Amino acid sequence: MGKNTEKGTKSSATDTADTTDTDTTGTPRRRQARGERRISQLLAAAAGVFCRTGYASASTNAIAREAGVSPGTLYQYFPNKEAIAVELGGQLLQRAHETHGQAFRPENLQRPLPELLDAVLDPVIAFNCENPAFWALMHGTGVPGIAQEHEELHAGLLARIEAVLRDFCPEASAHELAHISNMILGIFKSSLDLILAHEGEERAAYTAELKTVLLRYLEPMITTTPPR
Amino acid sequence: MGKNTEKGTKSSATDTADTTDTDTTGTPRRRQARGERRISQLLAAAAGVFCRTGYASASTNAIAREAGVSPGTLYQYFPNKEAIAVELGGQLLQRAHETHGQAFRPENLQRPLPELLDAVLDPVIAFNCENPAFWALMHGTGVPGIAQEHEELHAGLLARIEAVLRDFCPEASAHELAHISNMILGIFKSSLDLILAHEGEERAAYTAELKTVLLRYLEPMITTTPPR
Amino acid sequence: MGKNTEKGTKSSATDTADTTDTDTTGTPRRRQARGERRISQLLAAAAGVFCRTGYASASTNAIAREAGVSPGTLYQYFPNKEAIAVELGGQLLQRAHETHGQAFRPENLQRPLPELLDAVLDPVIAFNCENPAFWALMHGTGVPGIAQEHEELHAGLLARIEAVLRDFCPEASAHELAHISNMILGIFKSSLDLILAHEGEERAAYTAELKTVLLRYLEPMITTTPPR
Amino acid sequence: MGKNTEKGTKSSATDTADTTDTDTTGTPRRRQARGERRISQLLAAAAGVFCRTGYASASTNAIAREAGVSPGTLYQYFPNKEAIAVELGGQLLQRAHETHGQAFRPENLQRPLPELLDAVLDPVIAFNCENPAFWALMHGTGVPGIAQEHEELHAGLLARIEAVLRDFCPEASAHELAHISNMILGIFKSSLDLILAHEGEERAAYTAELKTVLLRYLEPMITTTPPR
DNA sequence: GATGAATGAGGATTCATTCAT
DNA sequence: TATGAATGAATCCTCATTCAT
Numbered sequence: 001m002g003k004n005t006e007k008g009t010k011s012s013a014t015d016t017a018d019t020t021d022t023d024t025t026g027t028p029r030r031r032q033a034r035g036e037r038r039i040s041q042l043l044a045a046a047a048g049v050f051c052r053t054g055y056a057s058a059s060t061n062a063i064a065r066e067a068g069v070s071p072g073t074l075y076q077y078f079p080n081k082e083a084i085a086v087e088l089g090g091q092l093l094q095r096a097h098e099t100h101g102q103a104f105r106p107e108n109l110q111r112p113l114p115e116l117l118d119a120v121l122d123p124v125i126a127f128n129c130e131n132p133a134f135w136a137l138m139h140g141t142g143v144p145g146i147a148q149e150h151e152e153l154h155a156g157l158l159a160r161i162e163a164v165l166r167d168f169c170p171e172a173s174a175h176e177l178a179h180i181s182n183m184i185l186g187i188f189k190s191s192l193d194l195i196l197a198h199e200g201e202e203r204a205a206y207t208a209e210l211k212t213v214l215l216r217y218l219e220p221m222i223t224t225t226p227p228r
Numbered sequence: 229m230g231k232n233t234e235k236g237t238k239s240s241a242t243d244t245a246d247t248t249d250t251d252t253t254g255t256p257r258r259r260q261a262r263g264e265r266r267i268s269q270l271l272a273a274a275a276g277v278f279c280r281t282g283y284a285s286a287s288t289n290a291i292a293r294e295a296g297v298s299p300g301t302l303y304q305y306f307p308n309k310e311a312i313a314v315e316l317g318g319q320l321l322q323r324a325h326e327t328h329g330q331a332f333r334p335e336n337l338q339r340p341l342p343e344l345l346d347a348v349l350d351p352v353i354a355f356n357c358e359n360p361a362f363w364a365l366m367h368g369t370g371v372p373g374i375a376q377e378h379e380e381l382h383a384g385l386l387a388r389i390e391a392v393l394r395d396f397c398p399e400a401s402a403h404e405l406a407h408i409s410n411m412i413l414g415i416f417k418s419s420l421d422l423i424l425a426h427e428g429e430e431r432a433a434y435t436a437e438l439k440t441v442l443l444r445y446l447e448p449m450i451t452t453t454p455p456r
Numbered sequence: 457m458g459k460n461t462e463k464g465t466k467s468s469a470t471d472t473a474d475t476t477d478t479d480t481t482g483t484p485r486r487r488q489a490r491g492e493r494r495i496s497q498l499l500a501a502a503a504g505v506f507c508r509t510g511y512a513s514a515s516t517n518a519i520a521r522e523a524g525v526s527p528g529t530l531y532q533y534f535p536n537k538e539a540i541a542v543e544l545g546g547q548l549l550q551r552a553h554e555t556h557g558q559a560f561r562p563e564n565l566q567r568p569l570p571e572l573l574d575a576v577l578d579p580v581i582a583f584n585c586e587n588p589a590f591w592a593l594m595h596g597t598g599v600p601g602i603a604q605e606h607e608e609l610h611a612g613l614l615a616r617i618e619a620v621l622r623d624f625c626p627e628a629s630a631h632e633l634a635h636i637s638n639m640i641l642g643i644f645k646s647s648l649d650l651i652l653a654h655e656g657e658e659r660a661a662y663t664a665e666l667k668t669v670l671l672r673y674l675e676p677m678i679t680t681t682p683p684r
Numbered sequence: 685m686g687k688n689t690e691k692g693t694k695s696s697a698t699d700t701a702d703t704t705d706t707d708t709t710g711t712p713r714r715r716q717a718r719g720e721r722r723i724s725q726l727l728a729a730a731a732g733v734f735c736r737t738g739y740a741s742a743s744t745n746a747i748a749r750e751a752g753v754s755p756g757t758l759y760q761y762f763p764n765k766e767a768i769a770v771e772l773g774g775q776l777l778q779r780a781h782e783t784h785g786q787a788f789r790p791e792n793l794q795r796p797l798p799e800l801l802d803a804v805l806d807p808v809i810a811f812n813c814e815n816p817a818f819w820a821l822m823h824g825t826g827v828p829g830i831a832q833e834h835e836e837l838h839a840g841l842l843a844r845i846e847a848v849l850r851d852f853c854p855e856a857s858a859h860e861l862a863h864i865s866n867m868i869l870g871i872f873k874s875s876l877d878l879i880l881a882h883e884g885e886e887r888a889a890y891t892a893e894l895k896t897v898l899l900r901y902l903e904p905m906i907t908t909t910p911p912r
Numbered sequence: 913g914a915t916g917a918a919t920g921a922g923g924a925t926t927c928a929t930t931c932a933t
Numbered sequence: 934t935a936t937g938a939a940t941g942a943a944t945c946c947t948c949a950t951t952c953a954t
Binding site for chain 4: 509510512513596598631635636638639642643645646647649650661662665666668669672673675676
Binding site for chain 6: 490491494525526527528529532
């Protein structure tokens, strides 16, 4: 596992105060850098705690302790517990989008279905294996902000899947496409649970099985070869 | 404490005019009936609240309020919040088992796969549509008692699926059977989410889609016709 | 959920003299000092409330209020109500033991009985007058931890009394010694009630009377002069 | 509020039966007799529960259960928990007064001190051994009503002791008499604890020891032989 | 009268959040 | 900024007491 927290993203949760602070001296820059580090620290801690105990029963004090700071410090960077989840979700979401952008890039989509599945699924699965907090968060927090992020994620993936699907089955109706996409996404999610719950060979086996399911589900629908 | 929840008294939730509800003395039976009603009331309220807010953030006072009683009354029937969830889960679990018993009965399993899928899936889906609190509870409560019930449910379903599978694919290894069963269950669960999230035609469409997925997934594996 | 068995229970009361815990900065020491003060504050408040209303009907909120802090603060230092009583009892017990150690020191025990009674009883009575919460706590809390402390206290005193007695009445049987010691302790306790219930001259009178009782009770038993 | 709670507090078991509002029919008598039985039942149950758990932690439901009746029935005879204790205390108090009347009757007081102690202490000790709830109640309930009863008891005993004392030591001052009486009572109480805490031979030994203590304490004070 | 279900104020305890240092 | 003590509303749960039957 380890700490894979990138910095340099947007902190955005609390930085309204330092927008106009200083332009000339170097200190604020360093200060800001330290702030970024703190935020990463806190988000990483939050990811761990959310993963372990779930959002609802994760206490801010536990997060602060895990991050090695005091609760007061936590609240210097986040206005409340929800904001931590939203920010964490947002960051992971962005990286997920990037991953999806890579996974669904045109050269992957032009291959025959079996290769396409490999090309698309492998990086997405890898991302989720490396960021197990992602699903944990996106699932059942009950937090509106997160729910919205989940929507985004869901809608984004659905759109991508539909796009691919449209290429393969040009004559499918919009409704059919929606149903199929949702099914695909659902199958993916539940398989992901299985994949994340296992390791090594088992994990590989479930990954293979997922591809088999999708392949068999989709193959009969294909009416054209992939475009281009 | 509170292991006295036999079922059986389902009589006329709406009409209080049970003229024949006393065999020897009037009071005990009526008292018992009232207690049963209270328990049902409370469990129904709990189901609603758990469904809406999740187990963790459901407060006992909220459940009591939803049931239209005082917190003290709730605690007359359940020793604590957890027990409510466990009892509710237990009751639903039992009914689920009954449903599964019906769904997986031999005459259903002897048919060809498409009909088998109809025969098995339809009642299970129906049950879940009628008891939406079931999945909500079984999912992430963090309550040991529930987790165990979930285990039971999961293991029970898995065993049933494996049994069916073994008939269809006699030469599959134990590992393969386990993987396939888990995939099937996962696909079922995620489709169930979709099904529960929709109504009417959409619901039917997703149900059909689930069957399609499973049919296409399983058909190539079948090496024998079903026994007898 | 709540696995925070932290400092509260075992602050151990006497470690205020830790001169070495802060060498570099002043803050930790001030913090710790504040914590110590809070604990003392809370224990003092608890002593007052326990004294006034008894352990069972003393509410933690009342203790917090008496200490001038919020309930949450109380729980920052003590995990629960019982722990307050145990800590308070423990602290007082330790001081009692010290007092007893002084009271029963050899040079006191070598004197003739009348002087011995003065030398032993006066400091013990003084201690109890200064710490009226002591008996109040040791009496009927129903708390196991306290009961154990009470046992210790009782057994300790009994042992000391028996030791003195053995010197004075070498030929008394073990049973007789036990009976006499228990009687002495009982007489002491009941007189203490009287002493604590009065002030000034009256208190002195009861103190004198206690000594008279013991003197007359014990004198006829003495068969040797005190050792050495 | 004002509903039906008239009788409860002072029914007092023995004397209300004479105030009979109905003389003609048998039913009210029987009814009243049943009421008396209920009250005795409840008081006996209360005695047991108070003895076992102390007043504060005795719940009215526990008392009702011990008495084999429903909580509602308990409240038909007593307006509240305190009243039960007060009534129980009152009844025991009365019997204690009777015992004291017997113990301190003139022919006992005219004997020489050793016999007097036997004659007075033995019945009082016996009474307390047979009614262990008495001390349990009189001790630390924190209930005003009980405290008052305790006062009565205390004052009554003190007066009797002082009366005896005055006969033996005619020239003692009022203050001295008060002090000595209080000491005697205190010694008696603490010995009683010891006596009640043991059985058989041990109990006898402590009883003997109590008499020894009092004898040695009082003998030197006697300046006259008992009157008559 | 008797029952036992129902009540609800009150107590112990937690935790997101604030504030003095 | 960092700290961690302090806050207090909210939660679970109890029990003396009342009320419908």
